[in-house]
Amino acid sequence: MPESSIDRARQTYPFVKGHGTENDFVLLPDHDGTIHGDLSAERVRALCDRRAGIGGDGVMRVVRSAAVGRPLSVATWFMDYRNSDGSVSEMCGNGVRVFAHHLVTEGLVDAAVPVVVDTRDGVKTITVDTVADGGATYTVDMGPAKVLGQTTVGANGVTWPAQHVDMGNPHAVAFVSSLQVVGTLVDPPARDRGVYPDGVNVEFVVRRGERHVAMRVHERGSGETRSCGTGACAVMVAAALADGARPEGDDVTYRVDVPGGTLHVTWTADERVLLTGPAVLVARGTTDL
Ligand SMILES: N[C@@H](CCC[C@H](N)C(=O)O)C(=O)O
Numbered sequence: 001m002p003e004s005s006i007d008r009a010r011q012t013y014p015f016v017k018g019h020g021t022e023n024d025f026v027l028l029p030d031h032d033g034t035i036h037g038d039l040s041a042e043r044v045r046a047l048c049d050r051r052a053g054i055g056g057d058g059v060m061r062v063v064r065s066a067a068v069g070r071p072l073s074v075a076t077w078f079m080d081y082r083n084s085d086g087s088v089s090e091m092c093g094n095g096v097r098v099f100a101h102h103l104v105t106e107g108l109v110d111a112a113v114p115v116v117v118d119t120r121d122g123v124k125t126i127t128v129d130t131v132a133d134g135g136a137t138y139t140v141d142m143g144p145a146k147v148l149g150q151t152t153v154g155a156n157g158v159t160w161p162a163q164h165v166d167m168g169n170p171h172a173v174a175f176v177s178s179l180q181v182v183g184t185l186v187d188p189p190a191r192d193r194g195v196y197p198d199g200v201n202v203e204f205v206v207r208r209g210e211r212h213v214a215m216r217v218h219e220r221g222s223g224e225t226r227s228c229g230t231g232a233c234a235v236m237v238a239a240a241l242a243d244g245a246r247p248e249g250d251d252v253t254y255r256v257d258v259p260g261g262t263l264h265v266t267w268t269a270d271e272r273v274l275l276t277g278p279a280v281l282v283a284r285g286t287t288d289l
Pocket residue numbers: 023058083088089090091092093094095169170201219220221222225227228229230231
């Protein structure tokens with residue numbers, strides 16, 4: 001959708017809808033930062049509303065790095081990510097694949113080379129693995145995980161020990177006996193507010209086999225979602241540590257099942273975390289929300 005299609009008299013603007021393992025997003029092309037420079041939490045909530053809006057777990061403004069005060073960035077494009085409640089997050093692992101797929105689909109980057117995208121957590125490099133039927137599979141170099149201390153989380157009247165992992169954004173990973181034991185996850189899980197004063201993404205994990213886990217997630221700012229890319233990375237790191245499978249000479253890969261599909265996460269011998277999964281664009285249009 002070209003930006004020139006903006007109808008300023010009716011205050012309409014273009015959007016694109018996409019998802020990665022059913023973690024879904026509204027993308028707002030705003031190349032020069034002239035449409036949504038003042039993107040309000042209220043507008044984000046309206047766009048993400050699943051009954052009165054377009055619906056999404058978050059909004060990603062597609063804007064040139066230079067237009068958001070990052071003129072020296074090696075990446076032309078900046079992913080301005082907002083949760084569905086309007087709050088800002090540093091990083092979104094599923095979102096950055098969808099963002100890259102949008103750039104590739106619109107010819108805004110050269111798909112023959114790795115795509116680089118600037119985020120609040122720094123520049124991410126995304127490689128196109130396969131392309132098919134409107135979707136594609138991408139691998140994102142998420143950079144290093146920060147493995148922090150032990151904490152606790154609570155849901156459904158139960159408390160579990162949890163591993164604090166920072167993937168640019170905060171995570172608490174708890175191994176549980178079943179994914180049902182945590183209940184409906186309508187409310188945010190209990191957390192240590194001293195450790196996570198600004199909220200936390202909480203992953204509940206069960207083992208499915210060797211280097212194979214499954215998770216549910218309650219995302220800070222969005223509630224329970226059907227997938228979380230940074231969450232899958234945090235889960236993989238916590239599982240690999242618990243399994244004594246931390247990479248030394250060789251990379252280690254885990255399959256991470258989420259309610260919306262499957263992700264693969266590799267922890268490399270040089271401490272980078274690589275996230276592989278699909279990106280799909282499903283709709284485009286204009287809105288005046
Ligand atoms: N779903 C995303 C994470 C989005 C941000 C998160 N809710 C936060 O507030 O940190 C992912 O795929 O990583």
